[in-house]
Amino acid sequence: MNSRTAKKAIGGNSRLLDLHRTMLLIRATETALSKLFADGEIPGFIHLSLGQEAVAAGVCSALGPADTLATTHRGHGHVIARGIDLGGFFKELMGREGGQCKGRSGSMHVADMGLGILGANGIVGASVPLALGSALAHQTRATGGIAVAFFGDGAMAEGALHEALNMAALWSLPMIFVCENNGWSEFSPTARQFRGKLANIAGAFGIRHIHVDGNDAEATADAAREAADHARATGPVVLECMTTRFHGHFEGDPQKYRDSEEMAAMAAGDPVARSRARLIELGMAAADLDAIVSETEARVAAAVEASRADALPDFDATLADVYTPMGAH
Amino acid sequence: MADTRYIRAINKALADAMDADASVVLMGEDIADAGGSFKATRGLLDRFGPARVRDTPISEGAIVGAAVGAALGGLKPVVEIMFMDFVTLAMDALVNQAAKSRFMFGGQASVPMVVRLPHGGGLNAGPQHSQCLEAWFAHIPGLKVLCPATVEDAYSLLRAAIDDPDPVVFVENKALYAMAGDLPEEPARASIGKARIARQGSDVTLVTYGATLFNCLKAADALASDGISAEVVDLRSLQPWDKETVLGSVARTHRAVVAHEAVRSFGVGAEIAAVIGEEGFDDLDAPVGRVGAPFMPVPFARSLESRFIPDAAAIQAAVVASLA
Numbered sequence: 001m002n003s004r005t006a007k008k009a010i011g012g013n014s015r016l017l018d019l020h021r022t023m024l025l026i027r028a029t030e031t032a033l034s035k036l037f038a039d040g041e042i043p044g045f046i047h048l049s050l051g052q053e054a055v056a057a058g059v060c061s062a063l064g065p066a067d068t069l070a071t072t073h074r075g076h077g078h079v080i081a082r083g084i085d086l087g088g089f090f091k092e093l094m095g096r097e098g099g100q101c102k103g104r105s106g107s108m109h110v111a112d113m114g115l116g117i118l119g120a121n122g123i124v125g126a127s128v129p130l131a132l133g134s135a136l137a138h139q140t141r142a143t144g145g146i147a148v149a150f151f152g153d154g155a156m157a158e159g160a161l162h163e164a165l166n167m168a169a170l171w172s173l174p175m176i177f178v179c180e181n182n183g184w185s186e187f188s189p190t191a192r193q194f195r196g197k198l199a200n201i202a203g204a205f206g207i208r209h210i211h212v213d214g215n216d217a218e219a220t221a222d223a224a225r226e227a228a229d230h231a232r233a234t235g236p237v238v239l240e241c242m243t244t245r246f247h248g249h250f251e252g253d254p255q256k257y258r259d260s261e262e263m264a265a266m267a268a269g270d271p272v273a274r275s276r277a278r279l280i281e282l283g284m285a286a287a288d289l290d291a292i293v294s295e296t297e298a299r300v301a302a303a304v305e306a307s308r309a310d311a312l313p314d315f316d317a318t319l320a321d322v323y324t325p326m327g328a329h
Numbered sequence: 330m331a332d333t334r335y336i337r338a339i340n341k342a343l344a345d346a347m348d349a350d351a352s353v354v355l356m357g358e359d360i361a362d363a364g365g366s367f368k369a370t371r372g373l374l375d376r377f378g379p380a381r382v383r384d385t386p387i388s389e390g391a392i393v394g395a396a397v398g399a400a401l402g403g404l405k406p407v408v409e410i411m412f413m414d415f416v417t418l419a420m421d422a423l424v425n426q427a428a429k430s431r432f433m434f435g436g437q438a439s440v441p442m443v444v445r446l447p448h449g450g451g452l453n454a455g456p457q458h459s460q461c462l463e464a465w466f467a468h469i470p471g472l473k474v475l476c477p478a479t480v481e482d483a484y485s486l487l488r489a490a491i492d493d494p495d496p497v498v499f500v501e502n503k504a505l506y507a508m509a510g511d512l513p514e515e516p517a518r519a520s521i522g523k524a525r526i527a528r529q530g531s532d533v534t535l536v537t538y539g540a541t542l543f544n545c546l547k548a549a550d551a552l553a554s555d556g557i558s559a560e561v562v563d564l565r566s567l568q569p570w571d572k573e574t575v576l577g578s579v580a581r582t583h584r585a586v587v588a589h590e591a592v593r594s595f596g597v598g599a600e601i602a603a604v605i606g607e608e609g610f611d612d613l614d615a616p617v618g619r620v621g622a623p624f625m626p627v628p629f630a631r632s633l634e635s636r637f638i639p640d641a642a643a644i645q646a647a648v649v650a651s652l653a
Binding site: 068070099100101102103104105109111112113114118119121122123126128129130131132133134135136137138139140141147159160163164166167170171321322323324 | 352354380381383385386388390391393394395396397398399400401402403404406421422425426429430431432433434435436437438439470471473494495
């Protein structure tokens with residue numbers, strides 16, 4: 001590639017640079033969360049998406065404002081890529097009043113209805129019927145939107161997925177089934193948990209299956225665009241993104257079940273390192289990329305500081321808010 | 330309209346709600362072409378079309394899960410689960426998703442959906458087509474649970490359930506579907522959480538809901554001939570339930586018996602009896618009695634099932650015991 005095309009590729013609003021920025025924000029967020037969790041500043045369980053940033057960035061790059069998504073317990077990347085307010089996100093995970101969900105959801109249920117985020121989910125596979133229903137609403141109300149169900153390869157063994165594939169196909173719903181296949185069903189290799197192949201399952205329902213290297217941000221973005229176009233024009237589509245889970249099932253999981261060879265090989269597939277190398281190859285200066293990392297980390301650090309300073313949620317107000325308040329509807 | 334059947338009141342409530350609000354959609358197994366197993370949705374496909382009256386595959390979990398997603402997306406789904414027993418396949422969707430979404434999202438969105446669940450025995454349908462599982466749902470913060478006994482309530486409460494911004498579990502006793510009653514031309518709007526005093530009395534309060542209301546009224550008639558005046562409170566709504574009306578009645582009668590078709594142990598009656606004990610203790614002249622089905626699955630044989638379902642005599646006996 002000559003220098004003119006390189007400049008064109010990365011100049012202005014280059015898509016790869018945008019994807020890279022999104023991935024850096026996810027990376028910085030997850031890295032900060034890892035430390036906060038280790039320091040006891042995050043209650044409960046968190047499941048980090050380190051290593052899976054390209055799927056979140058790539059898929060969300062194909063979505064428009066009317067589109068909706070439902071995600072999983074490993075959903076930080078998706079909500080960040082969709083544009084969730086970083087302050088509200090950190091406050092939520094740290095259990096503060098100003099949290100996106102007022103400190104009631106934590107990591108596993110964080111939602112932003114304004115962005116069409118129907119929540120992360122604590123139940124494996126549960127995101128899929130939720131997105132199915134959202135797609136049904138898009139179709140019935142003719143919103144022009146599509147719904148995305150993120151799920152992991154572990155959810156392939158859940159009945160909800162199979163029921164939803166059938167219904168999406170029956171009704172030609174505008175929906176993308178995005179499988180983040182990291183090869184691990186919680187603490188077990190998926191090869192030992194699931195005999196089928198997602199391509200075959202999709203095929204059984206006559207649903208198109210797109211397979212992509214989910215650690216390649218550009219390839220994932222291309223595939224997601226193709227899937228979104230298909231969902232809008234024709235109906236459901238499965239997008240299977242092969243990716244890598246750097247950390248354990250939950251943060252703090254010592255991962256004694258993974259061998260050192262696999263762990264060592266992970267760095268080679270690092271989606272963030274790959275997009276950085278590609279940008280440098282296209283002519284971008286390493287120093288400029290480093291500057292983006294610093295800015296991003298500073299943004300995250302500011303969000304963490306603001307969260308620490310935020311008030312704790314009020315118990316009585318929480319208790320009084322189990323049902324929609326009278327007159328609010 | 331006098332002599333309107335209960336099932337017809339359900340059908341009319343669905344139709345009127347769909348007329349009133351274009352976001353109301355129906356989903357369920359065999360509800361469109363077939364008009365529903367019990368014909369609750371008869372004629373609605375022709376009137377409202379397949380996008381609003383949607384036949385689903387036999388996938389209860391995905392149906393209810395999709396209803397949650399649809400409710401978050403601006404629709405008001407009304408799901409029919411063919412028999413209440415089948416809701417076991419949709420428990421994640423109802424308990425973990427529908428009930429909690431509004432709360433755990435910090436109130437960002439409500440989940441306006443109704444799940445209609447035909448419960449109850451009397452059809453010799455056996456252990457997996459006859460259960461009364463409403464207590465499970467009354468135990469879940471975030472759900473509302475209604476169980477209308479009369480034709481007018483079937484209509485008015487279903488309209489209220491569909492209008493409600495939160496997920497409502499709407500329980501209909503199958504044995505009542507063919508019952509005829511009066512449905513006014515302009516039925517009054519019901520408010521969720523209000524009980525009705527179905528019969529006034531002074532010696533004992535019978536607290537009940539659903540089909541057992543009629544056994545309570547029968548028992549009250551029999552007791553009257555023995556000079557015992559029983560007040561009958563029809564709860565109509567189990568979550569929330571009308572504590573004020575129940576405690577107010579007990580304050581006048583000083584005795585209470587709670588009766589329902591569901592298994593007695595850990596049932597709705599246990600909660601009501603406990604609250605009467607806690608908050609109405611000073612008004613009580615006798616322990617609160619409980620009448621419910623014995624602790625066994627609903628048996629099939631006609632002879633077995635008829636003994637399983639609490640009848641008027643059982644209610645009468647519990648009242649006599651509380652007066653002893």
